[in-house]
Amino acid sequence: MSQSDSVRCVFDTWARDHHASGMEGRHRVSVSEAFAHIPDQPGGRYLEIGVGNGYGLRAMAEHQFRSGTCFGLDVSEEMVRQACEKNADLANVRVERADFLDCFQTTSSASGPRFFKENPSSHSWPREMGVDMVLWSVEDYEQGFKSAGLTNIRQAFFNPNSEANADAGLLGTLGTWGVKPE
Numbered sequence: 001m002s003q004s005d006s007v008r009c010v011f012d013t014w015a016r017d018h019h020a021s022g023m024e025g026r027h028r029v030s031v032s033e034a035f036a037h038i039p040d041q042p043g044g045r046y047l048e049i050g051v052g053n054g055y056g057l058r059a060m061a062e063h064q065f066r067s068g069t070c071f072g073l074d075v076s077e078e079m080v081r082q083a084c085e086k087n088a089d090l091a092n093v094r095v096e097r098a099d100f101l102d103c104f105q106t107t108s109s110a111s112g113p114r115f116f117k118e119n120p121s122s123h124s125w126p127r128e129m130g131v132d133m134v135l136w137s138v139e140d141y142e143q144g145f146k147s148a149g150l151t152n153i154r155q156a157f158f159n160p161n162s163e164a165n166a167d168a169g170l171l172g173t174l175g176t177w178g179v180k181p182e
Contacts, residue, residue, distance in 0.1 A: 004075055004099050006130065006131045006132070007075050007076075007131050008075045008076050008077070010129055010130070010131055011052075011074070011075065011076035011078070011079050012076045012077060012078040014076075014079075015076060015078030015079045015081070015082055016078055020079060020082060021053065023052065024052075027173070028055075029158075029159045030158040030159040030172065030173035031055075031056050031059070031158075032059075033158040033159060034156075034173065035056070035059055035060065035063070035064070037154070037156065037175065037177060038060070038064050038177065039064065040064050041065050041068050042067050042068065043067055043068050044064075044065055044069075045065070045070075046060045046061075046064070046065045046068065046069070046070045046071065047070075047071045047072075047073070048060070048071070048072045048073070049073050050073070050074060050075075051074045051079065051080070051083050052074065052079050052082075052083065053079060053082040053086055054072060054079075054082060054085075054086040054087050054093075054095060055086060057070050057072040057083060057087060057093060058086055058087050058093070061087065061090045061092050061093045062090070065092065067092075068092060069092050069093075069094070070090075070092055070093045070094070071094050071095075071096075072087075072093070072094070072095040072096075073095075073096055073098040074095070074097060074098070075097065075098065075099055076097070077097050080095055080096065080097045083095040115133060115135070116135070116136055116137060116141065116174055117135055117136065117137035117140070118137060118138055119174075123135065138155060138174060141155070141174065141176045142155060142176060145176055145178040146178075148178070149180065149181070150178025150179060150180055151178065151179050151180075151181055152177075152178060153176065153177065153178045154175075154176070154178075155175065155176045155177075156174075156175050157172045157174060157175070158172050158173045158174075159172045159173060
């Protein structure tokens with residue numbers, strides 16, 4: 001089974017088992033903190049890779065990119081279905097299934113940017129989920145953005161002191177932003 005097939009199976013199962021809704025609740029504070037760093041983008045375009053059930057995409061489409069276009073990609077057909085349902089009333093949202101793992105030859109993780117080298121409590125996740133993951137450091141994420149040609153790169157940790165993160169020994173969520181030059 002390819003890495004994409006493994007990831008697709010994990011997230012299709014999570015979507016059917018309502019795990020995505022639970023993740024939305026647990027990650028809402030970190031996502032809100034991260035999105036607060038993204039300025040309004042009148043007429044801009046936003047791309048979310050690994051869109052899940054689409055709650056983050058909806059926030060961007062209703063706020064910073066309300067007069068722009070928001071695109072969401074996910075490897076899981078079930079997650080795409082949920083994201084389409086969650087955003088069906090928004091004309092500025094498009095969601096598609098894409099096998100982006102093969103395109104990028106890496107995945108940040110099945111749990112977003114909480115899987116990184118400096119967060120040792122997350123290192124068991126590939127084994128626990130049965131999915132191969134590439135373990136990047138905070139610096140690797142920054143270099144990846146630079147290699148992709150992005151500029152104005154910033155990084156921050158979100159919600160590091162939440163009870164859930166503290167109980168699990170996690171450092172929180174790593175946010176990395178960049179701007180594609182015109």
